[in-house]
Amino acid sequence: MKASIERSALLKAMSRAQSVVERRNTIPILANVLIEADGADISFRATDLDIEVVDKAAAMVSQAGSTTVGAGLLHEIVRKLPDGSTVELHADAATGRMEVRAGRSHFSLATLPREDFPVMASSEYDTNFSTKAAILRRLFDKAKFAISTEETRYYLNGIYLHSATAPAGQMLRAVATDGHRLACIDAELPDGADAIPGVIVPRKTVTEVLKLLADDDADIAVSVSETKIRFATPEITLTSKVIDGSFPDYTRVIPQQNQKRMEVDASDFAKAVDRVSTVSSERSRAVKLALDEDRLILSVNAPDSGAADEELAVAYADERLEIGFNAKYLLEIASQVDRENAVFLFNSSGDPTLMREGNDDSAIYVVMPMRV
The missing domain is CATH 3.10.150.10 (DNA Polymerase III, subunit A, domain 2)
Known part of the structure; x- marks a missing residue:
């Protein structure tokens, strides 16, 4: 694999990748990012087995190929390179190393085989819809503070995303509670979301998704099944397992008679x-x-x-x-x-x-x- 990429594009991709990777890993390959270069694109894939993020960026690819390298280490290197520099990545399967060059800087990094990298199995999604980033961010941002941190009640460790009936009609609703406080946020139900299965989006996934929603007018494609949820823009795809559990009947907690x-x-x-x-x-x-x-x-x-x-x-x-x-x-x-x-x-x-x-x-x- 041989490619060159703008430092800013590489830094953005590596920032997302290293935030998904767990700091302490008993499985060495999970500390790595999978880099795949082909055509005019280079993609960066990171996973902790529960969340997978794939970030595509434009690059000059002179030799297609793939390798895996430490996500945290590469991120630190790119972060310290000068603004505006072009970074050259050259992976050699024979030596098991990846060369990183920018100006007069040169690094030689250890790699692990691409075949060892776990790719999250793609699944059939029951519901597919598209919504604006601003709508999705409001749902998650306003509810996340109430997510429980108690591991014993694991089914409260996320945001319950589902469709619900409100006085204004069918809504896309995000609910979070820790037993002491509750947040219930509604948004207009997007076309195609009527049959969305109720899923509990884990806390870490909520944090990572909010990083993708910087541009209010961007369209976010959302796909939901009973076991997974996927958020996609043209450049980034984030796939996550959902929490396997039943969210309690929160409607019984919401007071109706407070005068x-x-x-x-x-x-x-x-x-x-x-x-x-x-x-x-x-x-x-x-x-x-x-x-x-x-x-x-x-x-x-x-x-x-x-x-x-x-x-x-x-x-x-x-x-x-x-x-x-x-x-x-x-x-x-x-x-x-x-x-x-x-x-x-x-x-x-x-x-x-x-x-x-x-x-x-x-x-x-x-x-x-x-x-x-």
Whole structure:
């Protein structure tokens, strides 16, 4: 294999490849990237056996071929090369080395046989549809904070992507929960997505997909089966296994009868929570909300470190209410609000609270209270 490629294109491809590769590998080949040069393209394939990313870039290929080389090492080398340089890659099967040249720099890297590299088996997909990058990013970006990190409840370690019925009709919905808070985000159902099987997209896959969605107007082709999901642009294809498990019936957690309504400036609310929680104990991070007519008092009382309170002007016309929350959960939910105001709907101090952006029901959040 012999090819030359622009340093910027190679760096972009290697950045994606090395982020998929696990840092510690018991299988040496999984630390490598598979480089395949043919025609006017060169492709870079990396996998951890659960996710596979393939990145294509334009190159001058003088000799077709393929090899595998350490993804982290090649990424570090390319990162340190001068901007605007052209990088020459020359793999020699006889020596088992790949030469990397750029200007006066020369590296000779060990390779492993291409035949040893595991390629994720292609599968038949039940559903294929296309959507804009901005829509997909909103679904994943707004839900990801609620993904559980508890390995015991592995079926909560991702985002549940499925079609659901809402007042506005059939929607493409992303849901995540860790049992303490829940995010439920809707988007218009794309053509061809009606029969999408409900799948749980793993946390790492969500992180990698969000890196592909930089261009809002780019079309993303999505293919879904019961075991895999694939996201593709003309240059990049990311394929991932989905979590083998059943997502719980989240609709039972979403309160329908909460009538006590508080409207507050989302930015002011987040800053106030952040300020008063400075003195709270790290373990509970508990903050109390005391609501009265058009007034909210946020307070923290931590015997070991001190106390704090702050008053905010809000729109609230119901009976007095005191309720406590984990400050971290309130901050994460408030940070999802794109509009100026957040609306909180309460029932009692012991019931889940619902939050949305103004009157927009396409993104709703639920947070469980705690005793303070």
